[in-house]
Amino acid sequence: MVCCLNPDCPEPLNSDENQYCQSCNTPLVRLLRGHYRVIKVLSDEGGFGRTYLAEDIDKLNEWCVVKQFAPKVQEASAIKKAIALFQEEAQRLQELGEHAQIPALLAYFEQDNYLFLVQQFIDGENLIHELRQGVTYNETQVIRVLLDLLPVLKFIHERGVIHRDIKPQNIIRRRSDGRLVLIDFGASKQLTATVHTKLGTTIGSHGYTPIEQMEDGQAYPGSDLYSLGATCFYLLTGIAPSKLWMQQGYSWVKSWRQYVPKIIGSKLGKVMDKLLITDIQQRYQSANQVIRELKKQPLPSSVPPTLLTVPPTLLTVPATHQRLFTVKFNNNLRKLLLVNVVILLLGFGGIWYFQSFLKLNTTEISENADQPKTLKGHASDVNSVAFVPNGQTLASGSDDKTIKLWNLATGKEIHTLKGHLKWIWAIASTPDGKILASGSADKTIKLWNLSTTEEIRTLKGHTDGVATVAFTPDGKTLASGSLDKTIKLWNLGTGKQIRTLTGHTQAVPALTFSPDGKTLASGSWDKTIKLWNLGTGKQIRTLEGHSELILSLAFSPDGKTLASGSKDKTIKLWNVATGETIRTFRQHSDKVNSVAYNKTANGIILASGSSDNTIKIWNPTTGKEIRTLKRDSGYIYSVAISADGQAIASGGSAENIIKIWPISQ
Structure with missing residues (x-):
């Protein structure tokens, strides 16, 4: 169904094939600002606008609330004043959204002579x-x-x-x-x-x-x-x-x-x-x-x-x-x-939270993890973060269509990579830190030389947005997953497509390679995980158990365990050899958008980022939560652990920022 955005329309719901509203003959907008699909009217503001339930197709169909303001005035001065007040109010709402009990402001804009606010949907x-x-x-x-x-x-x-x-x-x-x-x-x-x-x-x-x-x-x-x-x-x-x-x-x-x-x-x-x-x-x-x-x-x-x-x-x-x-x-x-x-x-009152200091063997999160380093520069949501293995650089991809490279020591922006025509959903670095791959809603993958910051080439072949990219441990092959339900393997040296893996019935937003490079795991909106033999391109097995979309995957450092994050608010650990579930983590209160494994000096940790506004650190061996690193107004879309296990990076919707959390040894 398509919802008419005329605030005076008496019957706004239309069938998908309609180009004009069957009730008021207004041209139908299928995607507001290119990525909000309006589903239905939630409330009517008496002819001055409406509040709608919508999906953000750039955030894996995440629900949001769209508020429309349509002032019934003709005077240019009054309209100009309304727009100025609207922008001022939106800025105020953005600040208020920092509070955990106030919906976060996701966007505000003008389109077709209407003003719109987009806010977090509260379930x-x-x-x-x-x-x-x-x-x-x-x-x-x-x-x-x-x-x-x-x-x-x-x-x-x-x-x-x-x-x-x-x-x-x-x-x-x-x-x-x-x-x-x-x-x-x-x-x-x-x-x-x-x-x-x-x-x-x-x-x-x-x-x-x-x-x-x-x-x-x-x-x-x-x-x-x-x-x-x-x-x-x-x-x-x-x-x-x-x-x-x-x-x-x-x-x-x-x-x-x-x-x-x-x-x-x-x-x-x-x-x-x-x-x-x-x-x-x-x-x-x-x-x-x-x-x-x-x-x-x-x-x-x-x-x-x-x-x-x-x-x-x-x-x-x-x-x-x-x-x-x-x-x-x-x-x-x-x-x-x-x-x-x-x-x-x-003792009542205020906003209270617990900080767990359970030890992982002898590893502890440092006390200054409550004051992480903040990186600012993106103009929209940060969808993906990745440490470059040189240990000095972090890369980030954003809805603002750019990739930024950051100096980890100073927190300063080194360079901005531009070239994608739409939002960047995924980035990944080769193990040697020389090449960065980026996947975008524009259906392409770009390869970047990190030394010169120049684009090497663009890989084309997907028929819908590229939601995930991953390199093999030897850095010779790139895998990409798309909303077109396919996985493609690419030869990094030639830029040629090696093969296309098919089998999922819905979008593929998660890919990860086993440490030995022999197995590729893919997670899909069809609620399944598939394991693939990289040499033959054949399916090894399908893992089933999540009740909602699979959003993220990560192999353990020894390759024996696979972690998966889902819209069902859980993380599951899987025995790769048998396909059986080892354990399920249920402490998140919203979908788990990102998971990451790595070694620290004293043990293995698993990190998870969720739309419940938190990052959680886990002991995957015992299944115990070590600590919650973050709680603020924005969704966490991506987490990454540095190669040396000394820091965790997070990106999301809160003020378009990235945070670096130190882990003491």
Whole structure:
């Protein structure tokens, strides 16, 4: 199906063969900005734009949210002002996306006279949906909601941002870890209010919006706190503040306690009283004030929210993009109980994380791994990183169509390689560090001389984007995997194609050679891994066990074990000789985009990068997690371990940067 991007279209979904919308006759855009495939409308902003669910085809069909702003004004000055405000707001959202409980900003741009924001898709249910599914909140759980969200408000308020529309619909419980994520910072709403021709346009929702914001459009940190208090009232009572507001105006807040089914303690009662005061001067002025008030006394002992008997929740998209999310309430209960214990142990509030210092034999991650070296220079997402075996250089490939070479000692950019016409998805260096290969969405592979930084040649033959490249240990053969479902082997000396390996039924985004150079492993979106005899080009065996797309592969240094990362959020270790699964790592909470093996001075480590914004280091022998190196707002698309085992590099979507993490010996 193709979704029409006319914000006024009454029936935006069209069949694939349509060139024009069957409902409004608008020309259909199949790929927004060349790589966002819009699937369906998520919400309508009253004719001023829409919010859509979309897929990023450059990120292996990763889901994202596209927000469209279509100002209904004709004056050039008003449009110019709207665009300027839009850019300013996008920059602000990019900064806010650094917080783990705020969706990351992935892109913003203008196209066809519309303005667009692209943000991270949060897999979960909003609080209003929980209430409608039978979840009830007691006093303890409401306090925990406050302690989960108040640090987020503190974060945005310290950066001069007021949310203006806090309500249960804009708070999502993330499925992976149960944390609450604050969404919809209302860039389009604020812009609409700015350029709207009607006077008195305000942002907010009746019942949740304080009087100062409703009357004159002014909003302050205390305004968001009022909205949070109204949200907690809804959770406690199951009564929508909007209904009370329609009946009583703001007078309902003075007697809010009469609607609560059970008597609540003085601690929460006192906080709610001050959150819901009509006069902003008497209200809490900062999130920090509320946090301090809540921390004065320990939480009352209680149980998680009551889950009434309801059917599993399913989120369904059109058939061609079908994905079902099922909420398993028994699992949620166990997760919530665990969260309760953790919060009690840690003393509540803030954003907490654990750092594991489990030893791998005698190897430890150094203490300064929390201050990695940061390399900045790319203008878009960094999809691939690779250490050059000379030990002095790192290479990176990006959506900005460039490859950059970096001096590891200084962190400075050495050179930028240009030539690809589209996004660069994969890079790899020969074992001698003389040649770099790059695979691109432009369907080509380029070979680069790393000494002269000149292009050697371009390899053509794939009929779709090249998602992965890998060199044999002797550096004589290059393998490439493509969205065209094939693997091609190339003679590095002549640039000629040796053979094409077929057998996968979907795209091939992962390739790796065994250390002896005799076996090639390929991972596919068809959920299988295939092992190939490099000499004959014949299949050895197929490994099956992942429930979702295979995204990354790596052989162990001895060649006996293969690691695979998948969209199913797991890493599997396979016995190469038998094809059997050795173990499965399940600690990531989102898809595993990259895995890398290598030796350190004291043992073998496995690194993994995930869309859950973390890099994890594992002891592959014991299956234990050693440490989580990174947690920030961006997806991790690629990880690499240096040849000497002293550093780990990561690239991803967070601010288009690369980080180098030292490993002490």
